Amino acid sequence: MCYSALVSDEVSVRELRNRTAEVLRRVESGERLRVTVDRRPVAELVPLASRTVWVPRRRAIDALVQADPALRDELAEALPDTVAEL
Template identity: 50%
Template sequence: MQCYIRIVSEVNEISQRDLRTRSKEIMDAVESGHRFTVTRDGRGIAELVPLRGRRTFVPVAEFVALGRGLTTTDPDRLRADIDSMGDQLADDPYAR
């Protein structure tokens, strides 16, 4: 049986047998950013995709800078607005 990798758009299609026999090569490719669709009997059964990159945290100074220039909210007015919306949503759909 012949092993193959067929390129379909930007996703490589590989057979289940290819995955078993060439796992190191395929995993190295996934690690470098390639995506694979694993097939069995010619139809896709799984996708191998790289994990998202590590999350990075925003430095405190940058986070504080994001908030500069935003308007402040009056807590009493916000509470009143929420309360008035609550009256609109007080209708119980199951009471009909």
């Protein structure tokens, strides 16, 4: 599928300048917009992927410790000590 086929609408650079907040709300809601200058496409505005949810360090460590106490030893045996051994 061609990426440009995913763009649902066009917005002129003038409209972008005059109605920035409205245009950005459209993009934020999931729309993909092609920006044009003199009817010539020059850019595309697309929503950003959702942000990564961060887990507090202590919670991550607690989850790893609970997983399997023997796992660390097994991984240490299976993995080489240095990159050169790869």
